[in-house]
Amino acid sequence: MKKKYYFIIMIISFFFNTGCDGTAFDLTEEVNSSFKIFAIGGYDGVGDLSTVEEYNPDTNTWSSKASMPTARAGLAVAEVDGMIYAIGGDDGTVEVYNPATNTWSSKASMPTGRFCFAAVEFDEMIYAIGGSNDGTNALSTVEVYNPATNTWSSKASMPTARFVLSAAEFDGMIYAIGGSNDGINALSTVEVYNPVTNTWSAKASMPTVRRGLAVAEEGGKIYAIGGYDGAEILSTVEVYNPATNTWSSKLSMPTRRYALVAVEMDGRIYAIGGYDYNMNFSSAVEVYNPDSNTWSVKASMPTGRNLFGAAVAKTLLKM
Secondary structure, eight states, X not given: OOOOOOOXXXXXXXXXXXXXXXXXXXXXXXXXXXXXXXXXXXXOSSSBOOOEEEEETTTTEEEEOOOOSSOOSSOEEEEETTEEEEEOSSSOOEEEEETTTTEEEEEOOOSSOOBSOEEEEETTEEEEXXXXXXXXXXXXXXXXXXXXXXXXXXXXXXXXXXXXXXXEEETTEEEEEOOBSSSSSOBOOEEEEETTTTEEEEOOOOSSOBBSOEEEEETTEEEEEOOBOSSSBOOOEEEEETTTTEEEEEOOOXXXXXXXXXXXXXXXXXXXXXXXXXXXXXXXXXXXXXXXXXXXXXXXXXXXXXXOEEEEEEEEEEO
16 A cells, blocks of 8 residues: 655653554653664575664664564565564565564464565555465465454465566555566566456566566556566666556666665655675665656665565654
8 A cells, every 4th residue: 555654743642642562652752753664684695684674764874673583585575554574485484573662573374485476565464476485486376464363365366477576556456577487587577466356467568577676666656676687687677657558768776786675765766785786785775766767875784685575664763
């Protein structure tokens, strides 16, 4: 669901107010709600990571947070109601991070263990799409997690089995973009899932075949960033317009990379980490402004990595 990021000052007017995590705030205090980016897990060339790092866009700084209980790469991450869910990465492990308390807890495992899949939040449900369980065979599996009941259910399979794809939601539809069906070939496939009817349909293919790309929605358009086309690592940026079912090119990302992540916050798209053209595990943070079609460079992530997950969530700070 499209998020609007803003600052809220809450002046407590009763004896106490309780946050979504059950934390009580004193009536004499103000609470500042600030949105941050959380980068979770991944691979740094040595091993799978449990590392969690938080980016503050106001100060352009990173800080370390409580490590994820299970180190893993190829996971997917999604935010629901202020909580961040880290899902999969080989098996079906699900662990949830509470930014307000900087703590982790375990949840019901995903039925199909997998990695390099896509996860998208819509209507407070998390859709886990595609992936692989061996690095060769692609899955078309779609499973949905309900945080309110801590349960999983199966949905209609994606028409094209694939992994190292990416996905985004706009206007109640989930767009699954790119990926690979065998770990070698890169795809330009775009298929859209309708959660209401539990059906899939094909859309205009992406101009550039690629896997390990990142996508993000902003302003009613979906931006496909970076990736690998089977021959070279890309800096390519292409934008899809759901209203016209067409693609167009935008200014390339400064640093070519794949297995990166992209998140939208406050009208900007943050392209973070990945594996770059120098064969480095990247810590780069580059920010795209759709209004001006320009890129800017921000403070590097402390831990260079790929195959990680990221999400935007609110943190509560007592004033």
